[in-house]
Amino acid sequence: MSKVFRVPLPSARGGATTAPRAPQPAATPPRRGIVAGCLSPHPPHLIYAENPPQNEPRSTGGWETLRWAYERLRARIREVHKPDVLIVHAPHWITMVGHHVNCVPNPRGTSVEPIFPHLFRYHYDFHTDVELGEVIADEANGLGLVTRKLRDPRVRVDYATIGALHLVNPAWDIPVVSLSANNNPYFYSDASLEEMEVLGEATRRAVEATGRRAVLLASNSLSHLHWHEEPELPEDMEREHPYNNHQYRWDMKLLEAIRRGPTAPLRELIPEHIEATASETKAGSLTWMLAALGWPKVGGDVFGYGTIIGTGNAVVEWLPEGSQHG
Ligand SMILES: [Fe+2]
Numbered sequence: 001m002s003k004v005f006r007v008p009l010p011s012a013r014g015g016a017t018t019a020p021r022a023p024q025p026a027a028t029p030p031r032r033g034i035v036a037g038c039l040s041p042h043p044p045h046l047i048y049a050e051n052p053p054q055n056e057p058r059s060t061g062g063w064e065t066l067r068w069a070y071e072r073l074r075a076r077i078r079e080v081h082k083p084d085v086l087i088v089h090a091p092h093w094i095t096m097v098g099h100h101v102n103c104v105p106n107p108r109g110t111s112v113e114p115i116f117p118h119l120f121r122y123h124y125d126f127h128t129d130v131e132l133g134e135v136i137a138d139e140a141n142g143l144g145l146v147t148r149k150l151r152d153p154r155v156r157v158d159y160a161t162i163g164a165l166h167l168v169n170p171a172w173d174i175p176v177v178s179l180s181a182n183n184n185p186y187f188y189s190d191a192s193l194e195e196m197e198v199l200g201e202a203t204r205r206a207v208e209a210t211g212r213r214a215v216l217l218a219s220n221s222l223s224h225l226h227w228h229e230e231p232e233l234p235e236d237m238e239r240e241h242p243y244n245n246h247q248y249r250w251d252m253k254l255l256e257a258i259r260r261g262p263t264a265p266l267r268e269l270i271p272e273h274i275e276a277t278a279s280e281t282k283a284g285s286l287t288w289m290l291a292a293l294g295w296p297k298v299g300g301d302v303f304g305y306g307t308i309i310g311t312g313n314a315v316v317e318w319l320p321e322g323s324q325h326g
Helices: 044-050 064-081 130-142 159-168 194-210 245-261 266-278 287-294
Strands: 031-039 087-093 097-103 108-112 121-125 147-150 177-184 213-219 301-308 311-318
Touching: 031 064, 031 194, 031 287, 044 064, 044 159, 044 213, 064 159, 064 213, 064 301, 064 311, 087 097, 087 130, 087 159, 087 287, 097 130, 108 147, 108 159, 108 301, 121 159, 130 147, 130 177, 159 213, 177 194, 194 287, 213 287, 245 266, 245 301, 245 311
Parallel strands: 031 213, 087 177, 087 213, 097 147
Antiparallel strands: 031 311, 097 177, 108 121, 301 311
16 A cells, blocks of 8 residues: 555644635734634535525525534634634545645635535635645645645635635635545545544644644534435425434434543544444544644533534534633
8 A cells, every 4th residue: 555545653642706805914812823623514505504695596594503503613713713824624625646735825716516506606715825835735745645735726626615614704804724635545444544643743733833823624524324305495494304313323422522522532433433424524624633733631612513414513612732612
């Protein structure tokens, strides 16, 4: 197996339709580095239900409890974390060879969800923290990962990246670094998350080296079995419930462990949860984010949980060691 698939682990620890707002530097809070990590799933239904101006389809609402959870997270980011960059890892920018970092200064275009184009046709226009993106790629390369800096300005940004970023910051006034999902693990029956630990370490080093104040976004749903037929009204909440009780119970098992803390046991539990529920965390976003945070000893704050076409989704915030939820 080539090093594209396996690398030695480090021995140590571990747009809007109109013109977007130009990124503004945050007021200068004292702490630098990674100030929070969030599980921030991207189902297009949540954006469809919100009816933002950037998205073409219109809805009558739906999935409110998850959207309220995102409102809490938005307030935390705006009022407490005040990051000068959002770093997102999302499973639908699939790169078969290596980990890619979007280094295009101003991606803009239309992102369409291929299975739900009637729900998600989103016009985006945002700014990349190119300097940080380049340092992440360099650090990852230095740790043995196959990496690439994406420079093509014609890139069409995937809906998982756009979805998470909109749900966390619909104003798009914070610069972004976007990481691809090297989805080789999908060729194997077991999750292969070791590389995500390395990518997390590289991300942390890059944030510290550049003096950024960063919030990390892991754009993953949890249990991932889903319906194959859609109601006539997509947001008909009478039809929305867990795919089955087995999937729901496993999501609760994972979330109870998350709430309880510390995060170290999640290294074992995440692969078990993937095996039991076909969880989207198989793409590695959650493992990347927790590794970047240094597998904190504290639990995560679960802002909300709900299902979308039967899949499990949770909005969760972790703080690094020495921080407290408030
Ligand atoms: Fe997805």
